[in-house]
Amino acid sequence: MRHRNRRLATIALSALVLAAAVALGLFALRDSVVFFYSPSEIAAAPPEAGERVRVGGLVLEESIDTTGTTDGAAFAITDRVETVRVVYAGILPDLFREGQGVIxxxxxxxxxxxxxxxxxxxxxxxxxxxxxxxxxxxxGVWQGDEAAGPADQADVTAPSQQ
Structure with a gap:
């Protein structure tokens, strides 16, 4: 019976150590996890103010405002259903423009x-x-190649030259 109790105690201690390691790992990663939302998802269920998230869509036509700033801009991101106003104080990417996909x-x-x-x-x-x-x-506003999925789109780096 002593041998059996010792084995049970070893298993219980191992499970406790494993649970503690998993909890510490999740605690360490909690700030690294950033969820992606579309403007429609934000309109349906907005994240809490101050919560770190990613918003993606297309830069709305005629929404870029750079007046009064040397760096950065205010603009809107849309999925052609809903729109999110964005302010950014930094140097915008060279490829940033209206109608362009951004995150x-x-x-x-x-x-x-x-x-x-x-x-x-x-x-x-x-x-x-x-x-x-x-x-x-x-x-329901995707205007890309319907046959190609997002993974296929990510592999395309330049238009084909014929």
């Missing part, structure tokens, strides 16, 4: 405006970030 990472302010800390623009005219393509597809 902005940051936090919502109390007034509902998204304060971006990072803005990523797609790298050429044929690439669409997979998250943005999926969000546009779910919103």
């Amino acid at each position: 902005a990472e940051g936090r919502f302010r109390g007034d509902g405006v998204f304060q971006a800390e990072t803005v990523l623009a797609k790298h050429d005219e044929t690439y669409m970030p997979p998250e943005v393509a999926e969000a546009l597809r779910e919103a």
